[in-house]
Amino acid sequence: MPVSTDELIGPTAGSAGHPNPLANLEPHLDALRATGAQFYQRGWSVGTSSNYSVVLRTDPLELVVTASGKDKGNLSRDDFVRVAADGRPTAPNQPKSSAETMLHVVVAAERPAGAILHTHSPWATELSQLYFDEGGIEFEGYEMLKGLEGIKTHQRRFRFEIFDNTQDIPHLAEQVRRRLTDAESPLEYGFLIRGHGLYTWGRDVAEARRHVEILEFLLECKARRIQLTGQR
Amino acid sequence: MPVSTDELIGPTAGSAGHPNPLANLEPHLDALRATGAQFYQRGWSVGTSSNYSVVLRTDPLELVVTASGKDKGNLSRDDFVRVAADGRPTAPNQPKSSAETMLHVVVAAERPAGAILHTHSPWATELSQLYFDEGGIEFEGYEMLKGLEGIKTHQRRFRFEIFDNTQDIPHLAEQVRRRLTDAESPLEYGFLIRGHGLYTWGRDVAEARRHVEILEFLLECKARRIQLTGQR
Amino acid sequence: MPVSTDELIGPTAGSAGHPNPLANLEPHLDALRATGAQFYQRGWSVGTSSNYSVVLRTDPLELVVTASGKDKGNLSRDDFVRVAADGRPTAPNQPKSSAETMLHVVVAAERPAGAILHTHSPWATELSQLYFDEGGIEFEGYEMLKGLEGIKTHQRRFRFEIFDNTQDIPHLAEQVRRRLTDAESPLEYGFLIRGHGLYTWGRDVAEARRHVEILEFLLECKARRIQLTGQR
């Protein structure tokens, strides 16, 4: 859940006259740092892959997101950037934000998300390739589905959609926006990018992290089922 | 093994006049918290899945069980509820207990259990689907079987029964009770719920945890055997 | 390498007049405790399985071995027993030694071992079943073989022999002794017990632990090869 603007624009200022744009964000940053350490340990965020954000306010939109190229297993409090709705830093002298910042922005704009997490696990990589032609992976009959906020029974069907990978992030972000705002069957809970990984979100870091754990669990189960039965 | 009632109803009282219902239970709570941290790390209790309990007394029955929706990798001492034989909290102002509390209650009522543990691993999820039509998974020839309290030889056969998953927990609890009290071949050591996970128990948290480790080991072995040979 | 007898029989005495039989053995016990924590974390010693020993002296033979039924992930300094060549405790008031103590004794008697380790991993369990009819598993072409003390090239062939599992440990120990003392092609580096796990040893705990890591690595590779190619 976005924190109040007041809490975020405090009196802290840097010695050179520039206020530190990350001042007072420590609880958010530390939550993302602990998340990174856990995901790195599980093999979901190795090789400086993945990126994580917290939504600071929605009008105008502002997020704090991991800077580009940082070791997710050992994030420092300096490894983050504040960005606006155009994905650009909202203060001078900040590191470069992650290349995929616009995917965070589009989710923050279209969902009541307080945190957005992208992971890059081996199974998300391979299953998004294997199921790409079908456009998504369907899950049903899993009790674990009930951990996705709002799902009340294992009999609910969840379709984990897959977008093609591209280096044209604005184009990809626009495709995601269209599916998030689709009038008939909008995309829910998260999405996969082919050969790349998953995105999900939650009202806060804890809920977003729970959603990552659940979606990775479901992918793991699907993969193991294929290994056991030879059938999808 | 249930601890004595005297130890549990101490003089501790909250400042608002309500006694803290979890006072003096710290050794039980900490044993479950350490268990949760271990099981989370192994991937058996991710996404706030799983629930754990300790039996406080048997007449009348009272348990302390994990509250609903808590992160099992990082349980605090407040993340628990005292419940009675009807699954309801025995004191005011407690968090909501796990939806599956009645499964703990029925085991505590029908077995000399001091602790009951439910885990939700990928293999328990998938193998309980794969073997559902056969009603159970049979294990024999495993030395690890001897870690189940009372088994003296690897040649003993153990059948790990599977119940269908449902959101009607009282109905499921009744089915489990019938199998626990079956006159001819009562259910032993634990059970699986289809697409959901396993339940087991022991005289104390250590024994229940050992049983989880052994049952998860047996499931892991079964799955790997299928992967190696293509045969169940 | 066995430590000197002098170092082991110190002046330490318990308050009740009985000397503490584990006095002065702390470096050995702590090395085994650290080994247990590592092996438990890797899933090779879960459910209180496995047992570990250090050879204290060879004439007459004396070992310190893990007591029966202890959690290998969290061994305390009290979870050990001193035993003689007959597998019995050499001092009063000690806990029961592991059921498989005689397997440690026979290795200590027939090899210049300072430490003996038994692990119980899923792959050791399944591969010892799968290859039982062939009596062993052969490895060749693995650089990792060079980590087995004395092997100088990956082209050396190593045969990991498999014994049938039994609850008659003296009988099994006698079979192992015969293979260790075989004049033509004696058993080397370690052995598997069907559906049960592996035994290996080294001049000290560090070398024995290295041998466990290497043998488990080789089993892991063999299993993955079967998964990739469908061929042994």
Place this chain on the structure above:
Amino acid sequence: MPVSTDELIGPTAGSAGHPNPLANLEPHLDALRATGAQFYQRGWSVGTSSNYSVVLRTDPLELVVTASGKDKGNLSRDDFVRVAADGRPTAPNQPKSSAETMLHVVVAAERPAGAILHTHSPWATELSQLYFDEGGIEFEGYEMLKGLEGIKTHQRRFRFEIFDNTQDIPHLAEQVRRRLTDAESPLEYGFLIRGHGLYTWGRDVAEARRHVEILEFLLECKARRIQLTGQR
């Protein structure tokens, strides 16, 4: 990136009149020690396998490399050797360097590397066997490729070359040198040795470690794809 010579040849001297050849190298040693602890935990450097180095200067060439036979999960600051372009220690009284030191030397001589890492994972071992006849493993369509320094798109093809294993390290080093200096299509990012593991490098330890994580990730994905589809 090689550190300046000045920084390395400080005034520190041992008590016996010999300067400690590792004096002032602590930041490099500690970076390699942390890397070893992480890789050991992931199962990429068990059984004392693997070796790691930092390039100290290039003219004349000098590296600090792990000593032979050390536990990579628990390296001490003494477990390293300074070596010259001939692979020999540059100071007296140092431990024996790793048998594969000449592979580090040849990479340091032919690439602007500040650190060189060799790991020995199960997948590197098995896939280098499986693909040996094809001379390499090709990767394309993986977003993770972009973590290899200089790659800008997942559509770039990367060929992970495989050399045959041998105990004649100078011969192998010469083969690697030829491929590194090939005029038309020089070897890039790293290489595999059959049944043995991988080598990679980076401008500093962090970049080399990132490359290890990415190459191990790609191998893991390839193996899982084969498990899912039965096709390479």
